[in-house]
Amino acid sequence: MSMSTDMRRKLPIGIQNFEFLRSEGYLYIDKTALIYRLVTKGKPYFLSRPRRFGKSLLLSTLEAYFKGKKELFKGLAIEQLEQNWYEYPVLHLSLNAEKYDSRERLEKMLELQLEKWEEMYGVDKGTMTYSGRFSTVIRRACEQTGRRVVVLVDEYDKPMLQTFDNPDLQEDFRKTLTAFYTVLKDADPYLQFVFITGVTKFAQMGIFSTLNQLNDISLDLEYNTLCGMTCAEIEATFASELQALAAQAGITYAQAVEQLTRRYDGYRFTPEKEFTPMYNPFSVLNALAKSRFDDYWFASGTPTFLVEMLKRTDFDLRQLDGIEVSSASLTDDRANLANPVPMIYQSGYLTIKSYDNEFREYTLSFPNEEVKYGFLNFAAPFYTPVSSTDTSFYIGKFVRELRSGDIEAFLNRLTCFFADFPYELNVKTERHYQVVFYLVFKLMGQFTQAEVRTAKGRADAVVKTADYIYVFEFKLNGTAKEALKQIDEKGYLLPYTADGRQVVKVGVAFDAEKRNLGEWLIE
Structure with a gap:
């Protein structure tokens, strides 16, 4: 294939319909061997993955398979594996598209979906509840086609995720959806396959508490590569x-x-x-x-509810990078405002870095630079006086000053930065200022090598540019002189002595009264 025709190959960005993807000639990474394993090994599944990770396309692929559309799978692994290609009735429910800001919105969505199915299988809704109607549709579809029913639910938790700021509405949604999803337990004899996806797990928000037969494959090694790309x-x-x-x-x-x-x-x-x-x-x-x-990915949906959660719990942002959590809390029962970490993990802003089998403990961290800097840039305005559009502007200025060796200008800018804090932030604790230091230095890492202290026995911050290495020590209760002394006594410079760049020591005292940087000394 020549380069010019090659360049026009179609990449399936945001395409969630398998049939469209295949019939229109888009490139597809073949996941069908795993899909075959899923459909032959079990029946009711649950999978949690972050947004935009291919969950909807996966369900659409399952739908095409269960509808027996063999021609769409030509040249894919499953073509060799599947002999029968039976056609099953498929009920595909997606809660993805709507904005769920009122009870009517959810009811309208369920109503539309049920009416479509009822028309298809000739069901008279009468005066039944949503769950009664769902149950009847499943039974009727099975009786009419002579095959058991496949139920696919996409983004089951979307209405819940959108109502964190409205607990009453969230509870209302929870009751409605619990009744609806619980139908799947009693309808078991009529079901061939059930697959439910969402972002969160939370013992599935209490929504599936009755659906304890669901096989949750979210952490299974076997299906680690089911969504996403290697x-x-x-x-x-x-x-x-x-x-x-x-x-x-x-x-x-x-x-x-x-x-x-x-x-x-x-x-x-x-x-x-x-x-x-x-x-x-x-x-x-x-x-x-x-x-x-x-x-x-970051720009395609901002984690406002997460940062709001962090602020409300007075969570220390510095902990996110390398936080340890028990395996129980990672699959927590409740969407718990007091413990936002499982929610941040399931939303895709943190991922598993390691697992300690003995103590059943996960270490979590940002998966990559896009997420790390995206998240910290997004969080910065909630903790600092800059608006979201100004964050990189500010950080860029900080970096330029250090590159040119103008440490005075850098510290003066940092002082202005703190002086700009709105009054209500000024009652904040020392820790708040430490978080701001952390954000400033961490965000500089997009442009230059910057480390913020995470372990004892290290300087508060180290920034390396082409010509300089800066070693910072900030004293919240002490003098600039003591800060410099600590750099010397604790040997913070030792790792950099063989480096050809000029090493600059910066000791800064914090003025508690002014709630800002006080004096500083540079060596």
């Missing part, structure tokens, strides 16, 4: 797009893969050691289609 899949399917991306960025093919990895890889959906790290499919497809690295 490095091998990307290189095998998109070689020419990778070459175009490298050419556009003026880097080598290997560097392009490395940058793709740094920015979009790093998801791990299982505690087992022999996992394959997964790339975010939405970001990868966008970067390849546009031949440009950018924060695609």
Whole structure:
């Protein structure tokens, strides 16, 4: 295939319909061997994955398979595996599209869906409840077709996720949906296959508490690669797009893969050691289609409710990078405002970095640079005086000053930065200021090597530019002189003595009265 025709290959960005994808000639990463394993090994499944990770396409693929559309699977693994291609009645319910801000919205959505099915299978709704109608449709579909029914539910938790700020409405939704989903337990004899997806698990929000027969495969090694892309899949399917991306960025093919990895890889959906790290499919497809690295997944939906949760719980942002949690809390029963971490994990802003089998403890961290910097940039305005549009502007100025060796200008800007805090923030604790320092230095890492202290025995912050290495020590209760002394006595400079760059020590005292930087000394 020549490069010019190659360049016009169709990448399935945001395409969630398998039939459309296949009949219109879009590229597809073949997941059908795993799908065959799913359909032959079990019946009721639950899968939690972050948004834009291919859950809807997976359900659409299952639908095409169960409708017996063999022609769509030509050339895919399942074509060889499946002999029968029976056609089953499929009830596909998606809660994805709507904005659920009132009881009527959810009811209207369920009403439309039920009416469509009732028309299809000749059911008279009479005066039945939603759950009564759902139950009747399942039974009638089975009787009419002589085959058991397949039920696919996409984004089951969308109405719940949109109502965190309205507990009464959330409870109302929970009751309605619980009654609706519970039908699946009693209808079991009429069901061939059930697959439910969502972002959150929360013993499924209490919604599926009665559906205890669901097989939750969210953390199964076997299905770790069911949604998302592996490095091998990307290189095998998109070689020419990778070459175009490298050419556009003026880097080598290997560097392009490395940058793709740094920015979009790093998801791990299982505690087992022999996992394959997964790339975010939405970001990868966008970067390849546009031949440009950018924060695609992050920009496609902002985690406002998460940051609101963090603020309400006075959560220390610094803990997110490398936080340890018990395995029980990761599959927590309730969407718990006091413990936002499971929610942040399930939403895709944190991922599993390691698992301690003995103590049943996960270490979580940001999966990659897109998520880390996206999240911190997004959080910055909630903790600092800058607006979201100004964050990178501010950070860019900080970096330029350090690159040019103008540490005075940097510290003066930092002082102005703190002085701009709205009055209500000024009653904040010392920890609030530590979080702000953390954000400033962490965000500088987008442009230059910056480390913020996470372990004892390290300086508060270290920033490396082409010509300088800055070692910062901030004293909340002490003098600038003591800060410099600590840099010397604790040997913070030792790792950098052999480095050819100029090492600059910066000791800063914090003025509790002014709630700002006080004096500083530079050596």
